[in-house]
Amino acid sequence: MNTRKHWFAIRKDLSGQRSWLLGLCSFLLPLCIWSLVSYTPWIWHPMVRISDPGGVAYFQKDMLVDREIFNKENAFMREGGESEARGEPANPIYLPAPHQVVQAFITAFQTAPIRRNDPWLHQSILHSITVIFYGFTLSAILGVPLGILCGTFAFFTRIIEPFIDFIRYMPAPAFGALMVAFLGIADAPKVAIIFIGTFFQMVLVVGNTTRLLDKSLLEAAQTLGATSKKLIFHVIVPGILPNLYRDMRILLGWAWTYLIVAELIGASSGISWFINQQAKYRNYDNVFAAIVMIGIIGLTTDQILRFIGHYLFPWERRN
Amino acid sequence: MNNLNLPSYLEQEPDVRARFKKIRQRPVILEVQHLGKVFPGADGDIVALHDILFNIHRREFICVIGASGCGKSTLIRILAGLDYPTSGQVLLDNQEVKGPSPDRGMVFQGYTLFPWLTIKKNIMFGLKMTNHGNNYAEEQALQWIDLVGLSNFANAYPHELSGGMKQRVAIARALANRPRILLMDEPFGALDAQTRSQMQAYLLQIWRNVDITILFITHDLDEAVYLADRIVVLGTHPGHIQEIIEVSVPRPRNPDQFLTPQFLATKKRLEELIHPPEKNRHEDLPMIRLTQAGDEVI
Structure with missing residues (x-):
């Protein structure tokens, strides 16, 4: 073969x-x-980390300089007969090496915040998860039933979907200032942004998923005596459940992307606050660690949900 | 078939004639009265059904046959109440049919089992919808599962079953509701030939053992002759009744009868009605030859 x-x-x-x-x-x-x-020193490395300043007055040990400047200064030194500076090729500070990020991963949790009242990293993460939880749950409680109604009754499709189609083109962050005006600067506007970011998509996606349910299942149920209300609760809802579950997993991912903007609204908080704060201190290894952490949280939740789904919907297991 | 010396399909042995006499004396269950269906189309209206008129007697087995596009699916959907006629009406036990109802069970070509329910729960579905208690529904379901020979699959999900088994579940599910008539829309159309003839035998057996009247749609001539008491032959453009044939093949039926003179005579008549020779002429392929290799054996 x-x-x-x-x-x-x-x-x-x-x-x-x-x-x-x-x-x-x-x-x-x-x-x-x-x-x-x-x-690998010969791949990229546009900077030089000074190990010995030599005769260059403003160079200091461990300072990062552009290679061009380094070479120019050394040329001056050679002309003047003074000792040349020495150093090793280095990457800019905003690209830490993998091991530094791994280190930061551990130390970021162990390092006390610089100001005493600031949250620790794990507190920031917890805060972010709480905001997502409230925003997403609220949007699911309203969005899923509304989506099912839209997918089931042409009446609701016609009266709801055009307006939602209009709103969903407005980027959720654009509502930031308004939400702060309405809801203050604490967590409420952040939850609202997550809600706005996911709710309108959710209604449309769930509506579509509902419409995709095989119509002949509804007809079969009708010939077996199911009336409108029973059709919804005994055929439509169980019939779309596996796809609905998958939709929710995808939309939860959307919620995380809106989180970053949401947290910068009003009093910034959570993991985005941590990222911004660390970027201000030029601790880029911590910044990377935090970004990777969002990825890990997202991927882990999704995999756990997938695993649960496997047991919730045994009839979908053939794939 | 033309070289065979066949009797007329109208000729009936005395016992067959006696059977039909008895059938005609039974009460009428379903009356189709001057049924018409017109679909509004972009280039004017399309007449799908025109003046369909026939009766079905209790415990009769009726097949409706016709070429594709003759409106046989439209007809059965109207009988099921899933579609509405534009003229005429359907009476079940003298009551006008006004929508789907459990007194007319339906089996679809596409199985339409609920994938999230086990076999047992699929069969319980109709009983629960008609407000029967859980215990009664379960007891009935188990009985029907036994009747269609799937006792080992009560707790399996539909996707674990073969096509033939799925269709047996669909039949049991429809019958569990004790309908007055069972409507079957090309139920074996998606099955392979072997499973199909097995299913035909199963269906005849179920029909014998259960008090049920069956209206069965098919485009397979053998299937129609093998199963039916009477065959309603539909023509196309618009869908109309060409003839209602009383099948002169005696019961009980078995696959050995496929080559009996009565069977072949009825089949030949169906062939003439559905595929008249003059209709097929323009569909001849042009004679384009790409090889002469091996011509001596062709």
């Missing part, structure tokens, strides 16, 4: 082992590129 054909067969599944391997690679490859750029 041709191995090459096996790896690149059009629309054929790969073996479990190969799928795992490729999944691992999808994380390892970017990490490899990042490591190459960080640890």
